[in-house]
Amino acid sequence: MKLTLRVWRQRDADAEGAMSTYEVDGISSDMSFLEMLDVLNEQLILAGEDPVAFDHDCREGICGACSLVINGDAHGPERTTTCQLHMRSFKDGDTIDIEPWRAAAFPVIRDLVVDRSAFDRIIQAGGYITAPTGSAPEAHATPVPKPDADFAFEHAECIGCGACVAACPNGAAMLFTSAKVNHLGVLPQGAPERETRVLDMVAQMDEEGFGGCTLAGECATACPKGIPLVSITSMNKEWLRATRKVAKR
Amino acid sequence: MTYTDYVTGEPVADTKAPAGPINERWDKRRFEAKLVNPANRRKHTVIVVGTGLAGGSAGATLAEQGYHVVQFCYQDSPRRAHSIAAQGGINAAKNYRNDGDSVHRLFYDTVKGGDFRARESNVHRLAQISVEIIDQCVAQGVPFAREYGGLLDTRSFGGVQVSRTFYARGQTGQQLLLGAYQALSRQIAAGNVEMHPRTEMLDLIVVDGRARGIVARDLITGKISTYFADAVVLASGGYGNVFYLSTNAMNSNATAIWRAHRRGAYFANPCFTQIHPTCIPRTGDHQSKLTLMSESLRNDGRIWVPRAKGDDRPPNRIPEDERDYYLERIYPSFGNLVPRDIASRAAKNVCDEGRGVGPGGQGVYLDFADAIRRMGRKAVEAKYGNLFDMYQRITDEDPYEVPMRIYPAVHYTMGGLWVDYDLQTTIPGLFAIGEANFSDHGANRLGASALMQGLADGYFVLPATINDYLARNPHQEPVTDQHPVVQEVLAETEDRLNLLLSVDGDRTPDSFHREVGELMWEFCGMARTDAGLRKALERIPQIREEFWRRIKVPGTGEEFNQSLEKANRVVDYLELAELMCLDALHRAESCGGHFREESQTPDGEAARRDDEFAYAAAWEFTGTGEAPTLHKEDLVFEYVHPTQRSYA
Numbered sequence: 001m002k003l004t005l006r007v008w009r010q011r012d013a014d015a016e017g018a019m020s021t022y023e024v025d026g027i028s029s030d031m032s033f034l035e036m037l038d039v040l041n042e043q044l045i046l047a048g049e050d051p052v053a054f055d056h057d058c059r060e061g062i063c064g065a066c067s068l069v070i071n072g073d074a075h076g077p078e079r080t081t082t083c084q085l086h087m088r089s090f091k092d093g094d095t096i097d098i099e100p101w102r103a104a105a106f107p108v109i110r111d112l113v114v115d116r117s118a119f120d121r122i123i124q125a126g127g128y129i130t131a132p133t134g135s136a137p138e139a140h141a142t143p144v145p146k147p148d149a150d151f152a153f154e155h156a157e158c159i160g161c162g163a164c165v166a167a168c169p170n171g172a173a174m175l176f177t178s179a180k181v182n183h184l185g186v187l188p189q190g191a192p193e194r195e196t197r198v199l200d201m202v203a204q205m206d207e208e209g210f211g212g213c214t215l216a217g218e219c220a221t222a223c224p225k226g227i228p229l230v231s232i233t234s235m236n237k238e239w240l241r242a243t244r245k246v247a248k249r
Numbered sequence: 250m251t252y253t254d255y256v257t258g259e260p261v262a263d264t265k266a267p268a269g270p271i272n273e274r275w276d277k278r279r280f281e282a283k284l285v286n287p288a289n290r291r292k293h294t295v296i297v298v299g300t301g302l303a304g305g306s307a308g309a310t311l312a313e314q315g316y317h318v319v320q321f322c323y324q325d326s327p328r329r330a331h332s333i334a335a336q337g338g339i340n341a342a343k344n345y346r347n348d349g350d351s352v353h354r355l356f357y358d359t360v361k362g363g364d365f366r367a368r369e370s371n372v373h374r375l376a377q378i379s380v381e382i383i384d385q386c387v388a389q390g391v392p393f394a395r396e397y398g399g400l401l402d403t404r405s406f407g408g409v410q411v412s413r414t415f416y417a418r419g420q421t422g423q424q425l426l427l428g429a430y431q432a433l434s435r436q437i438a439a440g441n442v443e444m445h446p447r448t449e450m451l452d453l454i455v456v457d458g459r460a461r462g463i464v465a466r467d468l469i470t471g472k473i474s475t476y477f478a479d480a481v482v483l484a485s486g487g488y489g490n491v492f493y494l495s496t497n498a499m500n501s502n503a504t505a506i507w508r509a510h511r512r513g514a515y516f517a518n519p520c521f522t523q524i525h526p527t528c529i530p531r532t533g534d535h536q537s538k539l540t541l542m543s544e545s546l547r548n549d550g551r552i553w554v555p556r557a558k559g560d561d562r563p564p565n566r567i568p569e570d571e572r573d574y575y576l577e578r579i580y581p582s583f584g585n586l587v588p589r590d591i592a593s594r595a596a597k598n599v600c601d602e603g604r605g606v607g608p609g610g611q612g613v614y615l616d617f618a619d620a621i622r623r624m625g626r627k628a629v630e631a632k633y634g635n636l637f638d639m640y641q642r643i644t645d646e647d648p649y650e651v652p653m654r655i656y657p658a659v660h661y662t663m664g665g666l667w668v669d670y671d672l673q674t675t676i677p678g679l680f681a682i683g684e685a686n687f688s689d690h691g692a693n694r695l696g697a698s699a700l701m702q703g704l705a706d707g708y709f710v711l712p713a714t715i716n717d718y719l720a721r722n723p724h725q726e727p728v729t730d731q732h733p734v735v736q737e738v739l740a741e742t743e744d745r746l747n748l749l750l751s752v753d754g755d756r757t758p759d760s761f762h763r764e765v766g767e768l769m770w771e772f773c774g775m776a777r778t779d780a781g782l783r784k785a786l787e788r789i790p791q792i793r794e795e796f797w798r799r800i801k802v803p804g805t806g807e808e809f810n811q812s813l814e815k816a817n818r819v820v821d822y823l824e825l826a827e828l829m830c831l832d833a834l835h836r837a838e839s840c841g842g843h844f845r846e847e848s849q850t851p852d853g854e855a856a857r858r859d860d861e862f863a864y865a866a867a868w869e870f871t872g873t874g875e876a877p878t879l880h881k882e883d884l885v886f887e888y889v890h891p892t893q894r895s896y897a
Contacts, residue, residue, distance in 0.1 A: 012808070030532040038537055038759070045757045045812060050803050053811055055325060057498040059538045061639065062423055063329040084642050109469055110809040117446070120326050124438035128431035129390045133310040133708045136381070136388035140345070143399025153392040153417060156424055160328055189390050 001027045001092035005040060007052055008099045010108050017108065029088040033076065034059060034066065036087055053111040059083040061224065064159030068112055069099040074163035074222040081161060081224045101162050103171035105209045116162050118208035119176060125204035126197040127180040129190050148186050155183035157225040164219035170211030175219040177205050178235035179227045185238055195242035202239055253786060253831060254876050261515065261867050261880040266370035266670035271888055275374045278670065279713050283720035290315035293719050296463055296478040298450045298505050300327030302700055303683025304484030305429035306707030312441035314712060319476055320442055321465055323449040323500055328430045331486060331498040332703060335422025336543035336636065337406065338414035339700040341379040346403060350411040352376045357889050359698060362408045362588050363691020364841035364857060365891040366865065368884060370670055371688045378705040383415055385708055389428040393417050406696040407544050408588035414697045419543050419636045425700055449814065450505045451742050453481065453512045453679065454735055460679035461728045464742050468814065471807040473742055475735055477728045479719055480678045482711065483509060487662035487684035489522065491822045491829065493766020495659035496528060496541040502818040503825050506666050506685050514674040515867035515880060517667035517687035519825070520833035523694055523842045524775050525660030526592035529643055530612040539658040540643055543636055544696040547585045549620035552576050554613050558603040564614055564652050575599055583896040590693045590842045591896060593657035597775050598853065607654040616652035657775060661699060663690040663842065667867040671714035672706060680715060682706035687865065692841025746806045749816045754799035758816035761796050765789065765826050773830050778846045782834040786827065790874055793823045824873055838862045859891050
């Protein structure tokens with residue numbers, strides 16, 4: 001198929017950006033979206049132009065590197081990562097808009113590549129269980145009820161891609177933060193740091209310049225791993241609980 | 250002198266594993282290893298390159314011990330290292346199933362699975378440590394699959410007859426990596442780890458024979474900088490991307506280990522690559538990478554092809570008695586769960602016979618119809634749901650209705666930098682852990698053992714053995730950019746990148762990568778011959794010459810430039826590919842993933858030649874395109890007596 005691509009080009013963080021238009025031909029419906037961009041880039045290099053910069057790595061939907069807004073939707077029209085989106089979701093002759101994640105806390109580095117280090121700093125603020133190597137008790141010492149283990153797993157599936165932030169009209173990181181708070185908070189191993197974890201992570205999230213949550217629900221719709229919207233309400237409950245508990249101390 | 254006229258130098262031997270009963274060696278080594286006083290640890294800087302299971306766990310643990318860690322990854326976050334894509338699980342000899350498992354059995358299975366080309370001491374230690382890894386990960390909150398009673402669930406994997414594989418649905422690597430990443434994050438927040446994401450190592454700095462630092466490029470600004478330390482740890486993963494199409498991440502590369510090799514670290518068994526039997530077949534020339542379908546699927550899926558050649562009926566129209574469940578037929582006791590090398594070769598054989606299915610006949614069926622009948626669709630969904638979804642997304646076919654089509658693809662490299670029992674390379678102060686080293690898997694890795702080895706190396710082995718090196722070298726002279734060696738390494742790096750940018754030819758980095766990859770797949774892939782390897786060895790220098798004449802890299806070095814990153818990685822693939830072919834040529838036996846057509850049993854199985862090749866081949870670099878020097882490490886088997894592997 002033949003497509004018209006309108007792609008966000010921006011030299012670096014300080015430069016002005018703009019949409020540029022390109023044509024690609026000979027695209028097969030079995031190609032992934034990123035393979036289609038590979039075709040464009042090979043074309044651009046041979047023409048002596050700068051190829052379009054975009055983040056990508058595993059191309060299996062698990063590393064969380066790829067991050068494109070396609071026709072206005074984070075990761076495009078299907079509920080998956082950009083790398084797992086295939087060209088069979090488009091038609092011959094389509095015009096496709098390709099933009100980076102748009103959020104105040106994710107500044108553009110170049111073209112479609114953004115800086116998501118704010119997510120790392122939220123995890124650093126408390127998204128862990130303190131268990132230095134060698135200090136662990138025998139794994140079966142603490143059974144974990146299966147429903148709790150499954151709940152933890154469902155939240156632990158977050159790949160940190162940032163689609164939730166890109167989709168949110170407020171640029172909020174509530175779904176990302178709540179996924180980790182809920183994953184660790186439900187486990188007995190995570191109990192000792194349950195209060196400090198949620199308070200510190202939420203404080204860091206605010207400091208990074210993410211917006212507030214108005215429960216628009218766009219985040220959960222865009223999430224390729226299906227982290228549920230109710231995750232945010234669970235975190236709010238955790239935060240309130242922690243605030244009151246810490247106030248009593 | 251041509252490249253194939255290599256000379257055999259002095260043998261190389263591990264001097265660190267203590268003698269005595271194998272189950273006491275690790276304890277003994279840990280006791281004999283010198284310690285660094287906790288107060289002195291913060292005075293030592295350790296560089297760790299890579300943040301996968303090995304690098305992430307090592308960085309976190311070294312920092313917990315009090316060392317100052319400076320860590321690097323090319324990704325935008327340490328959480329994205331390719332360990333994240335490992336699906337199936339992690340082995341541990343917990344024997345929770347009471348099914349006859351033990352440390353000794355895991356040791357035995359791994360040595361045998363590796364076709365008797367691994368070092369016994371290392372493998373035994375790996376089996377011992379396996380049990381601690383599970384404890385450690387559970388304590389970190391890794392959400393392993395659990396039974397209704399709240400205890401951990403396990404499943405079985407290829408090449409073994411016990412259920413010792415712990416898993417987190419089809420995302421075990423992700424969960425283990427996030428555990429290590431979170432431990433690392435805690436140390437970053439505490440100021441004990443200085444993390445440099447989007448920074449790629451381009452060379453190693455060796456001063457007075459010791460590894461003292463690295464040259465790295467900031468991928469955002471393009472700035473090339475030096476970083477110095479008392480020891481350098483490479484945890485940069487394997488080199489499967491030499492083949493262009495593999496299950497590796499797009500940016501996984503061999504530069505860190507190859508540059509270390511060029512600086513003096515021996516490279517061991519480069520031809521030992523693992524071709525994984527269950528990957529989604531390629532669909533066309535546009536293909537940029539291949540996707541694995543976890544080996545765990547072989548627990549319940551049945552592999553088959555039509556009995557007749559060229560049978561192009563849809564699978565559901567082929568009656569039962571006209572199907573060939575060839576693994577169950579040839580290997581009745583292991584059936585669909587034979588080791589990876591055997592399953593891959595068998596798939597190739599039936600496709601070569603003209604019985605392959607799907608486009609181009611490059612595929613076999615992995616059929617879940619029986620499993621769905623036996624367990625019900627719901628149970629199959631609970632066990633493999635995310636894998637089935639992934640398959641459907643990529644192929645647009647529903648595996649609940651139509652059997653999956655699978656074909657082997659490059660997945661893992663057992664070869665890597667040669668290391669001793671302490672995981673130290675032949676350059677003092679340079680350590681290699683995880684897939685970057687050659688140590689534990691011999692000529693074939695068993696499923697669910699990569700995660701085990703990465704975490705064993707990073708959490709438990711390296712943090713113990715690096716103490717010994719640092720304690721013996723407490724006061725190393727400080728090195729600065731002004732040191733002539735550093736000046737030289739910096740200049741070489743800058744010259745290389747400038748040259749790449751200045752050729753301004755007419756071919757893209759990707760086109761060269763694809764060309765060398767296809768050559769390797771054809772001649773150094775699932776079946777290798779003397780004639781084919783010689784052909785590849787003739788061709789590779791020609792491609793290299795053409796590369797430097799025709800490469801085109803747009804832009805400059807002082808900016809975010811993904812073409813430049815790619816081109817620089819291809820430079821190293823074009824040298825490494827040559828060494829892989831030479832190693833494959835010199836090893837005129839078949840073993841594990843290395844199948845030489847000249848060396849097979851009458852029924853087509855790999856024929857090892859222990860009298861001549863019971864050694865690890867460690868190669869010393871002597872110059873680009875120059876014949877390397879071979880150093881042999883003799884492998885002695887005191888506990889697991891080498892036999893012809895039998896899975897029948």
